[in-house]
Amino acid sequence: MSNRIQATFDQLKQQNRKALIPFVTAGDPSPELTVALLHTLVAAGADVLELGVPFSDPMADGPTIQRASERALKLGVSLRSVLGLVAEFRQQDATTPVVLMGYGNPIEAMGWELFAQRCSDVGVDGVLTVDFPPEESHDAFEHLQRHNIAPIFLLAPTTTEARIEQVARLARGYVYYVSLKGVTGSGSIDLSAIEQKLPQLRRHIKLPIGVGFGIRDAATAKAVARLCDGVVVGSRIVEEIENSTEATVLDKVGALVKELRAALDQS
Amino acid sequence: MYNYPDSTGHFGQFGGMYMAETLIPAVEELTAQYLHFRDDADFKAELAYELKHYVGRPSPIYHARRLSEHLGGAQIYLKREDLNHTGAHKINSAMGQALLARRMGKKRVIAETGAGMHGVATATVAARFGMECIVYMGAEDIQRQAPNVFRMKLLGAKVVPVTSGSKTLKDACNEAIRDWVTNVESTFYIFGTAAGPHPYPMMVRDFQSIIGVEAKIQMPEMIGRQPDAVIACVGGGSNAIGLFYPYIEEKGVRIIGVEAGGFGLATGKHAAPLTANAKIGVLHGNRVNLMQDENGQITETHSISAGLDYPGVGPEHCLLKEMGRAEYVVSTDDEAIAAFDALCRFEGIIPALESSHALAHAMKIAPTLSQDTVLLVNLSGRGDKDMNTVAQIKGIRL
Numbered sequence: 001m002s003n004r005i006q007a008t009f010d011q012l013k014q015q016n017r018k019a020l021i022p023f024v025t026a027g028d029p030s031p032e033l034t035v036a037l038l039h040t041l042v043a044a045g046a047d048v049l050e051l052g053v054p055f056s057d058p059m060a061d062g063p064t065i066q067r068a069s070e071r072a073l074k075l076g077v078s079l080r081s082v083l084g085l086v087a088e089f090r091q092q093d094a095t096t097p098v099v100l101m102g103y104g105n106p107i108e109a110m111g112w113e114l115f116a117q118r119c120s121d122v123g124v125d126g127v128l129t130v131d132f133p134p135e136e137s138h139d140a141f142e143h144l145q146r147h148n149i150a151p152i153f154l155l156a157p158t159t160t161e162a163r164i165e166q167v168a169r170l171a172r173g174y175v176y177y178v179s180l181k182g183v184t185g186s187g188s189i190d191l192s193a194i195e196q197k198l199p200q201l202r203r204h205i206k207l208p209i210g211v212g213f214g215i216r217d218a219a220t221a222k223a224v225a226r227l228c229d230g231v232v233v234g235s236r237i238v239e240e241i242e243n244s245t246e247a248t249v250l251d252k253v254g255a256l257v258k259e260l261r262a263a264l265d266q267s
Numbered sequence: 268m269y270n271y272p273d274s275t276g277h278f279g280q281f282g283g284m285y286m287a288e289t290l291i292p293a294v295e296e297l298t299a300q301y302l303h304f305r306d307d308a309d310f311k312a313e314l315a316y317e318l319k320h321y322v323g324r325p326s327p328i329y330h331a332r333r334l335s336e337h338l339g340g341a342q343i344y345l346k347r348e349d350l351n352h353t354g355a356h357k358i359n360s361a362m363g364q365a366l367l368a369r370r371m372g373k374k375r376v377i378a379e380t381g382a383g384m385h386g387v388a389t390a391t392v393a394a395r396f397g398m399e400c401i402v403y404m405g406a407e408d409i410q411r412q413a414p415n416v417f418r419m420k421l422l423g424a425k426v427v428p429v430t431s432g433s434k435t436l437k438d439a440c441n442e443a444i445r446d447w448v449t450n451v452e453s454t455f456y457i458f459g460t461a462a463g464p465h466p467y468p469m470m471v472r473d474f475q476s477i478i479g480v481e482a483k484i485q486m487p488e489m490i491g492r493q494p495d496a497v498i499a500c501v502g503g504g505s506n507a508i509g510l511f512y513p514y515i516e517e518k519g520v521r522i523i524g525v526e527a528g529g530f531g532l533a534t535g536k537h538a539a540p541l542t543a544n545a546k547i548g549v550l551h552g553n554r555v556n557l558m559q560d561e562n563g564q565i566t567e568t569h570s571i572s573a574g575l576d577y578p579g580v581g582p583e584h585c586l587l588k589e590m591g592r593a594e595y596v597v598s599t600d601d602e603a604i605a606a607f608d609a610l611c612r613f614e615g616i617i618p619a620l621e622s623s624h625a626l627a628h629a630m631k632i633a634p635t636l637s638q639d640t641v642l643l644v645n646l647s648g649r650g651d652k653d654m655n656t657v658a659q660i661k662g663i664r665l
Contacts, residue, residue, distance in 0.1 A: 057565050059440075105550060131286060135275065158293065163291070181450075181452070
């Protein structure tokens with residue numbers, strides 16, 4: 001594997017730092033602003049970018065990311081155009097890993113082979129398909145592997161040991177641990193539960209482990225970062241986008257991500 | 268020998284278990300528990316008792332003689348699922364799933380509902396067994412099906428309006444899945460149709476198969492043989508698969524599923540993924556024919572009947588179509604209304620708008636068939652819930 005994800009985590013490890021992995025939905029607040037927003041995230045201290053591919057039926061997402069998805073779809077954003085946005089981002093950033101996150105059907109509609117090929121062409125590094133567990137990922141996995149794109153898998157508090165082993169065999173890049181039972185942006189996370197679960201994950205997973213769902217502020221990000229290799233912040237950033245105007249969005253999101261970065265670097 | 272799904276929940280290329288990781292252990296546990304209790308003598312005895320004494324099974328088969336004479340061709344027989352307690356076939360599966368939930372120690376049940384019949388059935392069994400019940404229902408369907416909303420509330424359920432997306436059945440499904448992922452340990456999701464992640468398509472089919480199992484005994488008693496065709500409406504397709512499944516190996520019996528043609532297939536405003544040859548995709552846990560745009564976004568559907576207003580269809584129907592064992596056709600909104608009126612006037616039976624689609628197709632083909640041809644139509648529900656919709660179409664204020 002190339003790959004930007006591994007290089008990034010290797011470098012962070014040498015520096016004894018934790019990865020900050022922000023999530024934004026492609027095309028929110030507008031397709032014109034997405035690339036600038038991604039550069040802003042990187043400038044503010046993001047290490048890996050998770051870029052949401054909008055879907056009409058985002059079953060695993062809470063209201064905040066649902067609304068972002070709806071806004072983007074209304075503006076005509078599609079998987080095709082998201083890939084175009086990544087290509088545009090890559091013109092000025094050749095090093096920051098980009099992971100596409102979304103649901104399987106838009107990829108199914110394009111076809112996995114063409115999708116994986118396009119990902120490789122535009123510089124996508126990983127793909128996380130929320131509703132494709134390992135059991136249903138054989139085809140997807142094969143095509144992604146062929147084009148050197150990392151399949152990113154979720155693990156959850158409910159995941160059994162046998163399934164952790166299965167994911168350990170298939171996953172590349174990093175593994176995303178969903179810190180709570182629920183949809184994105186819900187509830188507050190239970191640090192002690194994460195602390196208890198991580199050794200079980202580490203027994204099988206040799207890749208970096210990112211933790212996300214329910215990380216809403218710098219203090220929580222810092223506390224979670226102590227336990228793992230990276231923190232994913234999604235709904236909180238999307239909320240900031242929702243509460244901004246097009247004129248203020250880059251500054252406001254940049255300030256939030258800087259705050260998270262500073263907290264992580266103290267952990 | 269027809270034997271689906273396979274052990275991983277696939278019906279050929281269809282079906283499967285496409286869910287977020289948090290829910291996978293829950294569906295695996297459900298599969299294990301269901302497979303265990305399915306063959307458990309106590310479970311089977313309790314289900315049989317409840318179906319007989321609480322639901323009121325077996326449901327009769329009725330020869331719609333006046334309607335058949337009027338049409339002047341094939342004889343139309345009706346499997347009277349509308350006579351079940353709560354007025355539709357949905358209770359067959361809700362009861363089975365509630366008994367399973369009890370054995371699994373779950374005290375909270377959730378459901379999605381379109382027309383409200385599955386919501387009412389779930390609220391009913393929850394009341395019957397003293398379980399907390401939350402029903403997710405699209406805001407638009409709450410308008411269309413107000414009497415059922417009131418029934419659910421009377422039965423003690425909490426009805427949560429869903430305002431995202433198209434505000435109909437698919438969005439109610441999304442919201443129920445979100446609840447389940449949040450409350451997975453305490454909660455049993457009583458799914459309404461023979462779709463969703465494995466084991467639901469199999470489990471709901473098995474519970475609904477009582478319809479076809481009874482029919483296969485009743486038809487020879489009534490006419491000395493099996494019918495020439497079995498006909499049922501297909502949204503997700505639970506009443507249809509319940510009638511069809513026991514007939515799959517009866518090669519002489521035609522199997523006809525009737526989807527919602529809405530304003531007509533040519534208008535694009537319908538809910539007929541099979542008839543319209545919709546592209547195969549993944550939604551709500553399974554791979555099926557799915558109404559979607561060229562970018563894989565799920566498109567909004569239209570049907571006069573809330574219970575059929577869904578962009579997907581159960582995976583076993585996709586397989587039966589692919590194998591050529593079943594045919595799938597549509598009835599439009601207008602044809603369904605005409606069938607609704609006809610059954611009211613000729614037989615004194617007010618059918619659900621969903622079931623009216625199946626009846627409409629039987630009425631369409633009956634005149635082209637000989638008088639000794641027998642069509643068995645699944646009258647999956649009664650139409651009391653549709654009074655507002657029908658009155659509105661006729662320009663009447665209730």
